[in-house]
Amino acid sequence: MDDLARLVAGEAIRQVKARYFYGLDHKDWDLWRREVWAADGELHVPEHRTEPYRGIDAIIAWVSAATADQVSIHHGHMPMIEFDGADAARVIWAMEDRLYRTREHPLEGGWTELHGMGHYRERYERRPEGWRLVSSQLTRLRVDMRMTR
Amino acid sequence: MDDLARLVAGEAIRQVKARYFYGLDHKDWDLWRREVWAADGELHVPEHRTEPYRGIDAIIAWVSAATADQVSIHHGHMPMIEFDGADAARVIWAMEDRLYRTREHPLEGGWTELHGMGHYRERYERRPEGWRLVSSQLTRLRVDMRMTR
Amino acid sequence: MDDLARLVAGEAIRQVKARYFYGLDHKDWDLWRREVWAADGELHVPEHRTEPYRGIDAIIAWVSAATADQVSIHHGHMPMIEFDGADAARVIWAMEDRLYRTREHPLEGGWTELHGMGHYRERYERRPEGWRLVSSQLTRLRVDMRMTR
Numbered sequence: 343m344d345d346l347a348r349l350v351a352g353e354a355i356r357q358v359k360a361r362y363f364y365g366l367d368h369k370d371w372d373l374w375r376r377e378v379w380a381a382d383g384e385l386h387v388p389e390h391r392t393e394p395y396r397g398i399d400a401i402i403a404w405v406s407a408a409t410a411d412q413v414s415i416h417h418g419h420m421p422m423i424e425f426d427g428a429d430a431a432r433v434i435w436a437m438e439d440r441l442y443r444t445r446e447h448p449l450e451g452g453w454t455e456l457h458g459m460g461h462y463r464e465r466y467e468r469r470p471e472g473w474r475l476v477s478s479q480l481t482r483l484r485v486d487m488r489m490t491r
Numbered sequence: 492m493d494d495l496a497r498l499v500a501g502e503a504i505r506q507v508k509a510r511y512f513y514g515l516d517h518k519d520w521d522l523w524r525r526e527v528w529a530a531d532g533e534l535h536v537p538e539h540r541t542e543p544y545r546g547i548d549a550i551i552a553w554v555s556a557a558t559a560d561q562v563s564i565h566h567g568h569m570p571m572i573e574f575d576g577a578d579a580a581r582v583i584w585a586m587e588d589r590l591y592r593t594r595e596h597p598l599e600g601g602w603t604e605l606h607g608m609g610h611y612r613e614r615y616e617r618r619p620e621g622w623r624l625v626s627s628q629l630t631r632l633r634v635d636m637r638m639t640r
Numbered sequence: 641m642d643d644l645a646r647l648v649a650g651e652a653i654r655q656v657k658a659r660y661f662y663g664l665d666h667k668d669w670d671l672w673r674r675e676v677w678a679a680d681g682e683l684h685v686p687e688h689r690t691e692p693y694r695g696i697d698a699i700i701a702w703v704s705a706a707t708a709d710q711v712s713i714h715h716g717h718m719p720m721i722e723f724d725g726a727d728a729a730r731v732i733w734a735m736e737d738r739l740y741r742t743r744e745h746p747l748e749g750g751w752t753e754l755h756g757m758g759h760y761r762e763r764y765e766r767r768p769e770g771w772r773l774v775s776s777q778l779t780r781l782r783v784d785m786r787m788t789r
Contacts (some may be wrong), residue, residue, distance in 0.1 A: 345644060346494060346495060349498055349644075349647050349648065349651060350494050350498065350652075353497075356569070357571065358572060359569065360569040360583075361569040361571060363569050364569075364583065364585070364610075365586060373590060389643065413633050415585075415587075415633060417569070417585055417587065418568065418569050419568065419661075419716065419717065420658040420662075420715070421658060421659065422658040423655065423661060424653065431577075434658075436661060436662070436665075436713075436715055438713075440608065440633070442633060459713040483665060483713060484713060484738070495647075499643050499647065502646075502647060502650060505718070506720065506721065508718065509719060509720040509732075512717075512734060513732065513734070516781060562781055563779060564734075564736075564757040564782060564784050566717045566718070566734055566736065567717065568717065573774060589782070
């Protein structure tokens with residue numbers, strides 16, 4: 343991989359992850375299908391569930407249920423990018439999220455406001471349609487939850 | 492636009508927006524004039540005013556009044572960049588801001604601390620003097636305001 | 641410096657700073673030695689101490705003591721990069737940090753939670769081993785501290 347190819351790939355990966363965040367906070371799951379996730383992608387949030395969600399349908403089924411009746415803010419920062427050949431990369435992003443739910447939210451959590459900070463550990467691959475997110479694991483260093491009136 | 496030109500333009504736009512934030516939080520309006528805004532730029536904050544501020548003089552007149560007697564923190568994240576030819580781009584940035592005012596702040600708001608999170612939807616153009624911010628619309632997904640002692 | 645060289649250097653600097661944050665919040669001081677700091681680096685936090693810490697040993701001695709018994713979150717944003725020739729750059733990053741300590745933390749501070757926002761003013765140089773952080777000064781525009789139960 344020469345310098346230019348590496349820069350192009352790094353920028354493509356940043357664009358994919360930017361659409362990940364935009365789609366998530368706007369509940370634009372079509373954007374996730376078209377421009378973010380590989381169809382066989384995996385999403386793993388160990389603090390939520392031991393097993394990853396496998397495949398874009400399972401990912402969207404969970405995330406769309408979890409984000410129903412919720413305003414969410416997810417921000418990503420300072421990716422550490424390491425390439426495995428020309429068509430794959432491992433990336434770690436720092437992240438912060440804030441979730442605002444009503445008391446009537448369908449998922450039981452015992453909170454209406456959550457503030458988390460941690461990291462995504464991800465793998466991207468170049469597929470025929472472009473760079474796509476193939477696996478994502480989210481862990482948080484700190485989570486604060488509270489129940490508002 | 493070839494790969495290298497696109498990367499160069501994307502980096503130039505990031506540098507412009509970095510100076511937008513630095514100038515805003517340091518009240519360095521000369522930096523805004525010299526390196527950030529096109530002279531005919533427009534700033535639109537619909538939650539504040541229906542009409543955009545048009546032109547750098549009107550923009551600075553409002554922003555410098557609004558930020559008087561205020562400490563502000565504005566952060567931008569994860570730009571989604573789409574080029575319209577070689578000399579123009581549409582960019583969406585996630586953002587977070589925190590504003591700290593005294594009770595004596597000249598603009599009436601009913602708060603001394605504001606915490607907002609949302610997006611800038613912007614257009615940049617390559618002008619003779621370099622890439623410049625031509626229009627910016629700010630909307631927030633969440634705003635919390637409070638009055639401290 | 642041609643366009644490609646500038647982009648390559650800018651990305652290398654971003655990767656160094658990403659490892660700065662990752663190393664700091666994971667207390668991975670080996671990562672700091674290997675991939676972040678020049679051996680003769682200087683860290684200056686005027687609100688903490690008038691004099692900079694000089695040299696990687698002094699930096700790690702202080703930071704590892706200050707972060708003992710602490711969960712920390714440091715995020716960096718929107719670098720303003722200016723090159724001084726091909727082998728040196730001055731960079732300003734916006735930053736936000738959150739520190740969570742126990743009451744038993746060895747350093748006296750009078751707080752268990754700190755939330756700060758400000759800027760790093762830094763210098764990077766290309767050394768034989770790659771781009772490295774040579775000096776870093778941290779100032780904050782706003783700091784909130786509180787003592788929790």
